[in-house]
Amino acid sequence: MRIANHDDRLVLVDEGKYLDVAKVSDGLFSADVALIYERWDEFRNWSEGQDFADAAIIEDGKLGAPNPKPPQTFGIGTNYRGYIEAVGWPTPEVPLVFTKYQSAITGPGVAIELSGPQVDWEVELVVVIGRRAHRIRADKAWDYVAGLTVGQDISDRDAQMRPKTFPQFSLGKSFPGYAPIGPYLVTPDEFDNPDKIELGCLLNGQEAQRSTTEDLIFTVPQLIEYLSGMLTLLPGDLIFTGTPAGVGSVMDPPRFLTSTDVVTSWITGIGQMTHTFVHGPVMSA
Structure with a gap:
């Protein structure tokens, strides 16, 4: 699995395409990528088998730090x-x-x-x-x-x-x-x-x-x-x-x-x- 911070939103990534996690999960997970690590195991389980058929294309200029607010x-x-x-x-x-x-x-x-x-x-x-x-x-x-x-x-x-x-x-x-x-x-x-x-x-x-x-x-x-x-x-x-x-x-x-x-x-x-x-x-x- 790979994730990214795309336009300040947590996304799942597959072969140059992405799924907006907050939208696809109906709000189960936050759009704030920094918050996902506290729920990492739950998120990993949810991410399995997600369908990228209608996913959007990654825009390189919109990629940010995959964790912009690390505790340490x-x-x-x-x-x-x-x-x-x-x-x-x-x-x-x-x-x-x-x-x-x-x-x-x-x-x-x-x-x-x-x-x-x-x-x-x-x-x-x-x-x-x-x-x-x-x-x-x-x-x-x-x-x-x-x-x-x-x-x-x-x-x-x-x-x-x-x-x-x-x-x-x-x-x-x-x-x-x-x-x-x-x-x-x-x-x-x-x-x-x-x-x-x-x-x-x-x-x-x-x-x-x-x-x-x-x-x-x-x-x-x-x-x-x-x-x-x-x-x-x-x-x-x-x-x-x-x-x-x-x-x-x-x-x-x-x-x-x-x-x-x-x-x-x-x-x-x-x-x-x-x-x-x-x-x-x-x-x-």
């Missing part, structure tokens, strides 16, 4: 073997966890305002939680996942690493629009192997990143076990699972985003989203 958003740093090998860092013993604040969430196809001259791209597989999860073992973790979507962990490297002695990842990664997700949310059963999914990023049409989630140091189940062992994961929560090698800050010389750049993020089996950038205004005194 977690980011995982340095979580691809290829990434740490490229930068020469040791393999982490536990996940490096930070947060991205709700005001950073946006959807595909929007222009993102650059916060400064050192803004970087990071394509990521994003997990959306579908059940309340606390102290969940890794072998049961996929049962708590509503679906997967494409994400970009846009990062202001200057703000992220300021001050160098006490970096502030969350602030540097939470400027408005710095957590775009979309275009669809796809349930794990749609993948041949949800632990081996290909993803990548194009910068101005040229490949910047490509890998598979098989290269993750901490897999999706391991991340859910680790996080839920310390706190309660809530329906609708997002987990940005980390980015592979190919980000601009580790290039020689470093390459950061400008207003002339176009970033396309893709994940096989989910889709792609494209973003442009604009320079923000100078802060007034």
